[in-house]
Amino acid sequence: MKLIRYQSPQGPRFGELVDDRIVPLEGAFPEFRPVPNAKHLCLSDERLLTPVQPSKIVAVGPNYRAHLAGRPHPARPFLWVKPPSTCTNPGDPIVLPREWPDAVPFNHESEIAMVIGRHARNVAVDEAAQYIYGYTCINDVTGGKMDDKPAFRGSNAFVDGKIFDTFAPLGPWIETGFDPSDVRIRCSVNGELRQDHRSSDMIWSCHELLVYISSVMSLVPGDVIATGSPPGSKPLHPGDQVEIDIEGLGMLANPVC
Numbered sequence: 001m002k003l004i005r006y007q008s009p010q011g012p013r014f015g016e017l018v019d020d021r022i023v024p025l026e027g028a029f030p031e032f033r034p035v036p037n038a039k040h041l042c043l044s045d046e047r048l049l050t051p052v053q054p055s056k057i058v059a060v061g062p063n064y065r066a067h068l069a070g071r072p073h074p075a076r077p078f079l080w081v082k083p084p085s086t087c088t089n090p091g092d093p094i095v096l097p098r099e100w101p102d103a104v105p106f107n108h109e110s111e112i113a114m115v116i117g118r119h120a121r122n123v124a125v126d127e128a129a130q131y132i133y134g135y136t137c138i139n140d141v142t143g144g145k146m147d148d149k150p151a152f153r154g155s156n157a158f159v160d161g162k163i164f165d166t167f168a169p170l171g172p173w174i175e176t177g178f179d180p181s182d183v184r185i186r187c188s189v190n191g192e193l194r195q196d197h198r199s200s201d202m203i204w205s206c207h208e209l210l211v212y213i214s215s216v217m218s219l220v221p222g223d224v225i226a227t228g229s230p231p232g233s234k235p236l237h238p239g240d241q242v243e244i245d246i247e248g249l250g251m252l253a254n255p256v257c
Helices: 125-131 149-153 206-216
Strands: 002-008 011-018 021-026 057-061 078-082 110-116 132-139 168-175 184-189 192-198 224-226 241-246 250-255
Touching (some): 002 021, 057 206, 110 206, 110 241, 125 206, 168 250
Antiparallel strands (some): 002 011, 002 168, 184 241
16 A cells, blocks of 8 residues: 555545555544545645654664675664654755855765554564554755764764754655565665665664664654665755655655755
């Protein structure tokens, strides 16, 4: 199932995407049913919203072996919590802060996003799949000089760089039947391919991440885990168009201003 959220005349609504048609749904996340006798809508006619409204986004890093250059991986992933105000609809602009020094870049990070479907705390690895509603694309926009890891970790950006408004474009839909174990992840900016990697290079699988994160904090339905970015993150600039294309999850596109 492809779950989307779209702007209707009555306000935001959920729908199931079938080919290029939207079947309107009623109910609250994650329990839905088709609206009786509702007219199906054309996808191209509707404004898509983030497919879910999380209470928090938990961002993870590093999570790709390619970043390590042969070094041992950390004992655990680093975690950042992005507030709901970072969420950005497909097609809406990523707004770069003007008040930060010009020397601080703001970078795209193309990632698989895991969407939680039920309250999760201290989840066992063999039960992790039961807590995942589905997956979508996320751009975990991050401030800081990411090509200089020691400088990045010692800077304000290591704390503040992920939490600006609009720094988490999310969508275009949630795919409930998705297998994240080995898919192609690409990111293009103004048509230039910058990231092109496979999720099979992850250090911690999605299930392992859920187990670890749920040992630290409670997760509630609709919460999102951004599972880490492959190599190739580079700065964004006003006027850019950034597109994240994940095999099986569609394309998430946003302008930058």
